[in-house]
Amino acid sequence: MIKGFPFFLLVSVLLFSGSAVKADNLRGTGDLGVVIERASGSVLIVDQSERARIGRVEGLGDLSHASVVFSPDQRFAYVFGRDGGLNKVDILAQSLVDRVVQSGNAIGGAISDDGRLVAVSNYEPGGVRVFDAETLEMVADIPTGSKTIGLVDAPGHRFAFTLWDDGETWIADFSGGRTPEITKVTGIGENPYDALITSDGRHYIAGLFGEDGLTALDLWDSKPAPRRILQGYGRGEEPLPVYKMPHLEGWALAGERFVLPAVGRHEVLWVDARTLEEAGRTKTHGQPVFAVARPDGRQVWVNFAHPDNDTLQIIDTPSGEVVHSFKPGPAILHMEFTPRGHEIWVSIRDAGRVDIYDTRSFEKLGEIAADTPSGIFFTARAHRTGL
Amino acid sequence: MIKGFPFFLLVSVLLFSGSAVKADNLRGTGDLGVVIERASGSVLIVDQSERARIGRVEGLGDLSHASVVFSPDQRFAYVFGRDGGLNKVDILAQSLVDRVVQSGNAIGGAISDDGRLVAVSNYEPGGVRVFDAETLEMVADIPTGSKTIGLVDAPGHRFAFTLWDDGETWIADFSGGRTPEITKVTGIGENPYDALITSDGRHYIAGLFGEDGLTALDLWDSKPAPRRILQGYGRGEEPLPVYKMPHLEGWALAGERFVLPAVGRHEVLWVDARTLEEAGRTKTHGQPVFAVARPDGRQVWVNFAHPDNDTLQIIDTPSGEVVHSFKPGPAILHMEFTPRGHEIWVSIRDAGRVDIYDTRSFEKLGEIAADTPSGIFFTARAHRTGL
Numbered sequence: 001m002i003k004g005f006p007f008f009l010l011v012s013v014l015l016f017s018g019s020a021v022k023a024d025n026l027r028g029t030g031d032l033g034v035v036i037e038r039a040s041g042s043v044l045i046v047d048q049s050e051r052a053r054i055g056r057v058e059g060l061g062d063l064s065h066a067s068v069v070f071s072p073d074q075r076f077a078y079v080f081g082r083d084g085g086l087n088k089v090d091i092l093a094q095s096l097v098d099r100v101v102q103s104g105n106a107i108g109g110a111i112s113d114d115g116r117l118v119a120v121s122n123y124e125p126g127g128v129r130v131f132d133a134e135t136l137e138m139v140a141d142i143p144t145g146s147k148t149i150g151l152v153d154a155p156g157h158r159f160a161f162t163l164w165d166d167g168e169t170w171i172a173d174f175s176g177g178r179t180p181e182i183t184k185v186t187g188i189g190e191n192p193y194d195a196l197i198t199s200d201g202r203h204y205i206a207g208l209f210g211e212d213g214l215t216a217l218d219l220w221d222s223k224p225a226p227r228r229i230l231q232g233y234g235r236g237e238e239p240l241p242v243y244k245m246p247h248l249e250g251w252a253l254a255g256e257r258f259v260l261p262a263v264g265r266h267e268v269l270w271v272d273a274r275t276l277e278e279a280g281r282t283k284t285h286g287q288p289v290f291a292v293a294r295p296d297g298r299q300v301w302v303n304f305a306h307p308d309n310d311t312l313q314i315i316d317t318p319s320g321e322v323v324h325s326f327k328p329g330p331a332i333l334h335m336e337f338t339p340r341g342h343e344i345w346v347s348i349r350d351a352g353r354v355d356i357y358d359t360r361s362f363e364k365l366g367e368i369a370a371d372t373p374s375g376i377f378f379t380a381r382a383h384r385t386g387l
Numbered sequence: 388m389i390k391g392f393p394f395f396l397l398v399s400v401l402l403f404s405g406s407a408v409k410a411d412n413l414r415g416t417g418d419l420g421v422v423i424e425r426a427s428g429s430v431l432i433v434d435q436s437e438r439a440r441i442g443r444v445e446g447l448g449d450l451s452h453a454s455v456v457f458s459p460d461q462r463f464a465y466v467f468g469r470d471g472g473l474n475k476v477d478i479l480a481q482s483l484v485d486r487v488v489q490s491g492n493a494i495g496g497a498i499s500d501d502g503r504l505v506a507v508s509n510y511e512p513g514g515v516r517v518f519d520a521e522t523l524e525m526v527a528d529i530p531t532g533s534k535t536i537g538l539v540d541a542p543g544h545r546f547a548f549t550l551w552d553d554g555e556t557w558i559a560d561f562s563g564g565r566t567p568e569i570t571k572v573t574g575i576g577e578n579p580y581d582a583l584i585t586s587d588g589r590h591y592i593a594g595l596f597g598e599d600g601l602t603a604l605d606l607w608d609s610k611p612a613p614r615r616i617l618q619g620y621g622r623g624e625e626p627l628p629v630y631k632m633p634h635l636e637g638w639a640l641a642g643e644r645f646v647l648p649a650v651g652r653h654e655v656l657w658v659d660a661r662t663l664e665e666a667g668r669t670k671t672h673g674q675p676v677f678a679v680a681r682p683d684g685r686q687v688w689v690n691f692a693h694p695d696n697d698t699l700q701i702i703d704t705p706s707g708e709v710v711h712s713f714k715p716g717p718a719i720l721h722m723e724f725t726p727r728g729h730e731i732w733v734s735i736r737d738a739g740r741v742d743i744y745d746t747r748s749f750e751k752l753g754e755i756a757a758d759t760p761s762g763i764f765f766t767a768r769a770h771r772t773g774l
Contacts, residue, residue, distance in 0.1 A: 025412035026479040028462030030769050031502075049459055049502065072436055072726070074461070075415030092413040113727040115418075115436065155683040155728055156747055175747060201683045202642070220642075220685060220705060255589070255607075256661055274643055274661070296542040296588045296772065298607060318607060339459070339770035340500040341542055360543055360562060380770040382417050383726030385683065 029074035032091055033336070033378035035347065035354055036066045036079070037371040043068075043079060044370055045091055048338050048345075048378060051356050051366035055094035061085035061101070066375060067108045070382035071133060072115035077377070078133070080109040086120055088136060091379070098136045102129050110153040113385070117174060119159045121151035128161055128172065130180075139178045144170065150195025150206055152386045154219055160204050162192045169195070169204065169217060171224075187226050188215045197386035199253065203276070205229070207263075216276055229276045233263065254293040254317040259300050261288035268302060270320065282320045285311050290334065294359055295341035299323070303332045312346065314362070324362055328355050333373070339380035347373035416461035419478055420723070420765035422734065422741055423453045423466070424758040430455075430466060431757055432478055435725055435732075435765060438743050438753035442481035448472035448488070453762060454495045457769035458520060459502035464764070465520070467496040473507055475523060478766070485523045489516050497540040500772070504561060506546045508538035515548055515559070517567075526565045531557065537582025537593055539773045541606055547591050549579045556582070556591065556604060558611075574613050575602045584773035586640065590663070592616070594650075603663055616663045620650065641680040641704040646687050648675035655689060657707065669707045672698050677721065681746055682728035686710070690719045699733065701749070711749055715742050720760070726767035734760035 031048040037056075041063050045055040060066075062083035069078050076097070079087040084103035089096055105124035111117070111133065119130045126147050130140040146165035154160050157175040162168065167188045172180035190210030197204050197219075204217045204224075213231045217224040257279050258271040268291045270280040286308025293300050300315040309331050314324040330350035337344050343365065346355045349372050356366040381387040418435040424443075428450050432442040447453075449470035456465050463484070466474040471490035476483055492511035498504070498520065506517045513534050517527040533552035541547050544562040549555065554575045559567035577597030584591050584606075591604040591611075600618045604611040644666050645658040655678045657667040673695025680687050687702040696718050701711040717737035724731050730752065733742045736759050743753040768774040 026462070026477075028458070028460030028479065029415040029417055030457070030461030030766060031459045070417070071415070072418045073415030074417030075413070090413075092415065113729045155681075155685070157729065200640070200642075202685075253587070255587075298542070298589075340772055342500045342544065379417060383767040383770065385727055 027092060029091060029379055031338075031379075032074070033345075033376060034068055034077050034079070034089065034091070035345075035368070035370055035373050036063050036068070036375040036377075038063045038066065038349070038374040039372040041081075042371070043077070043089060044368070044373075045089075045094055046345075046354075046368065046376075048343070051368070053368050053370070057089050057094055057096050059096055060087045060089075060099070063374075065107065068375065068377040068381075069109060069111040069118070069387070070377075070379050071111070072382055074379035074382045076133075077379075078109060078111065078118050080106060080120055082106065084120075084122065084124075086118065086131060086136065100131070100136045102131070102138070107149060108151055110151050110159055111382075112153055112157050112159070112174060113155055114157060115382075117157075117159075119151060119153075119161075119172075121148045121161055123147045126163070126165075128159065130159070130172075130174070140172075140174075140180055142170070142172060142180065142182070149193060150204075152195065152197040152204070153201075154197060154204070155201040155385060160195075160197065160217075160219070162188060162195050162206050164191055164193065167192060169206065169226075171219070183224075185217060185224055185226060189213070189226070189228070198258075199385060201385040205276075207233075227276075230269070230271065230278055232278065233269065254297040254300055257317070259291045259293060259315075259317075261291050261302070268300070268315065280320055282315055282322065284315075284322070285313055285325060291315075292335055292337070293317070294344075295337055295339065299359070301335050301344060303335060306331075309333075326362065329353065334375045336376035336378055339378065345376050347376055349373060414479060416478060416766055418725075418766070419461070420732075420763060421455055421464050421466070421476065421478070422732075422755075422757055422760050423450050423455070423762040423764075425450045425453065425736070425761040426759035428468075429758070430464070430476060431755070431760075432476075432481055433732075433741075433755065433763075435730070438755070440755050440757070444476050444481055444483050446483055447474045447476075447486070450761075452494065455762065455764040455768075456496060456498040456505070456774070457764075457766050458498070459769055461766035461769045463520075464766075465496060465498065465505050467493060467507055469493065471507075471509065471511075473505065473518065473523060487518070487523045489518070489525070494536060495538055497538050497546055498769075499540055499544050499546070499561060500542055501544060502769075504544075504546075506538060506540075506548075506559075508535045508548055510534045513550070513552075515546065517546070517559075517561070517565075527559075527561075527567055529557070529559060529567065529569070536580060537591075539582065539584040539591070540588075541584060541591070542588040542772060547582075547584065547604075547606070549575060549582050549593050551578055551580065554579060556593065556613075558606070570611075572604060572611055572613060576600070576613070576615070585645075586772060588772040592663075594620075614663075617656070617658065617665055619665070620656065641684040641687055644704070646678045646680060646702075646704075648678045648689070655687070655702065667707055669702055669709065671702075671709070672700055672712060678702075679722055679724070680704070681731075682724055682726065686746070688722050688731060690722060693718075696720075713749065716740065721762045723763035723765055726765065732763045732765075734763055736760060 035044040042058040077089040084106040088098040103122040109120040127143040146163035151161040171183040189208040192206040193209040195206040272279040286304030329348035354368040422431040429445040464476040471493040475485040490509040514530040533550035538548040558570040576595040579593040580596040582593040659666040673691030716735035741755040
């Protein structure tokens with residue numbers, strides 16, 4: 001490092017930039033985020049306040065179904081790729097710090113509430129692998145003998161995940177150290193395909209591919225038992241072909257109700273947050289993929305499966321009525337609200353663009369060029385359970 | 388800046404630290420915070436992950452009743468002093484960027500959901516003044532002719548606040564620009580002394596000094612009307628002397644209920660989050676000051692007024708029972724959870740110390756020396772409504 005160091009260059013740079021060198025490096029991380037560029041295996045680093053992209057990091061592998069979690073300091077993004085790749089991106093330095101290909105085929109990950117452990121859910125081989133968030137060294141391997149889905153963090157240094165083949169949910173408790181204590185709950189149902197945890201970390205809810213309804217576990221119980229809810233979910237008088245199973249992770253509290261996409265129908269469902277029973281339906285433009293409540297719960301934004309994926313609808317929570325519809329562009333894949341909900345970012349894959357809207361006036365405030373953008377993830381997720 | 392610059396020193400420092408110079412300056416802001424040192428007019432800058440203080444900023448005036456809000460990027464802390472001082476602290480550079488003494492006697496502040504406006508609530512002269520968050524230039528002056536309390540941010544670029552003398556709540560809407568549209572709601576009650584907004588920004592609730600009960604406004608209504616709730620609040624069969632009016636800002640959702648300190652009684656009250664009706668009481672060790680729900684709502688931590696202010700109690704939410712009591716030290720003034728609730732920081736004024744506890748095992752994990760510490764504020768507040 002010392003040999004050949006260009007002293008003259010260094011000194012002159014410092015002279016020109018003066019004390020601003022230090023200040024220029026300083027940047028808060030609370031309003032940053034990453035946008036997945038799914039076709040090119042890269043992520044954009046974005047600044048919400050500037051409504052701008054501020055960098056790009058490449059070489060993250062297959063990001064065709066990627067998700068992201070953040071370190072508690074909001075400096076590092078852990079990007080989970082479809083190819084089993086676990087990528088650690090330094091948002092401030094705008095670099096790929098580390099990359100581990102930890103399985104052949106993975107589906108999502110989670111970070112523990114203390115930020116020390118990152119877990120990845122695998123199809124091939126089935127199971128969950130848990131890594132040190134600092135070094136990406138593997139600290140626990142939990143084979144399940146099944147495709148493993150619905151991996152989430154839960155309060156108390158725990159992870160919960162579900163076995164597609166066996167209909168079991170496992171809760172891995174790392175509060176005693178790096179060897180987890182595992183609780184297995186059987187009887188979840190036939191072929192759970194996805195799951196979520198409510199934002200308070202209390203209810204873990206799995207969607208079933210082979211049966212109607214969903215299965216809920218109350219993690220506040222000392223021995224959580226499966227409870228079947230929403231028996232009509234996924235069924236209807238005249239079911240339509242299902243173009244895409246809706247994502248379950250979008251459940252958010254809208255007033256006193258959760259809102260979720262119906263399966264194979266042009267509807268969203270309202271669910272009483274207390275009883276977990278159906279509390280109404282709203283007709284929509286197409287088959288919903290994400291139904292995301294604005295952080296204050298007052299409105300819900302919905303996007304749709306092909307061929308209606310050029311449209312967004314906004315639903316008023318108290319009345320359950322659609323109050324606004326518009327067509328931002330072709331192939332709307334994801335939406336992310338700013339943490340307090342005043343703006344929303346929308347990825348429009350086939351336009352190569354992320355649009356930014358005011359959530360009250362629906363006015364377009366800006367746009368960012370991106371290569372096949374899909375998921376948008378803001379750093380505020382670091383402080384939330386189950387995201 | 389060029390003249391007299393010690394080149395040799397600079398070069399040698401750079402040689403020893405090498406390329407780490409740049410990396411050393413980079414720091415995420417998601418896990419930082421400030422601790423008010425009330426007697427010395429200073430704040431400590433702390434790092435939750437390191438469980439350490441990393442700096443101190445002085446010269447902030449009278450911090451005997453101080454509160455703090457954060458910019459959306461979590462780089463700047465706005466510290467509101469009792470002396471009317473509005474201080475802007477750069478957490479990363481560890482410096483006081485700006486200080487405006489904007490009134491003679493102030494009580495708290497708020498930051499708009501877009502992070503562009505900072506508002507301060509004043510006793511003397513009464514009213515609210517609103518400043519540009521970047522420059523601290525005053526952009527709006529809203530005199531009320533009354534001591535003004537209970538200032539909070541509400542979704543939609545709004546601030547809500549209440550007039551002690553007149554029993555009115557005003558909602559100032561800045562969505563149209565820097566001249567607010569003001570809605571006045573009368574009939575709030577006699578001498579409202581404090582108010583809060585629920586975390587979804589929907590219910591604004593004022594405590595009354597001159598009457599029993601509280602007054603709630605539903606901000607989702609187009610014309611919010613006062614609704615009296617908890618008629619027994621502040622009254623009892625044999626009222627005790629009130630040593631300190633409890634803070635209202637601590638209301639947090641614990642499962643399906645809010646929890647709040649009773650007035651002048653050794654109890655906390657449970658309130659149904661849906662109906663805002665009383666749903667139970669729990670006997671406590673003393674008169675509660677703060678009753679703060681852990682972020683997952685599963686437990687509630689309570690501190691007490693003098694002479695019981697050396698004690699903390701932890702209440703189990705489902706059963707409403709005290710599950711743990713202990714005495715960290717003399718004059719416990721404040722508690723702050725890490726954003727996902729795995730640890731809690733407790734300021735113990737008369738021990739000159741902030742203690743850090745594991746919230747499951749109650750084990751002490753660390754401590755930080757501080758000069759008369761009071762409020763502890765973590766940067767994750769930037770992303771929450773009403774804090």
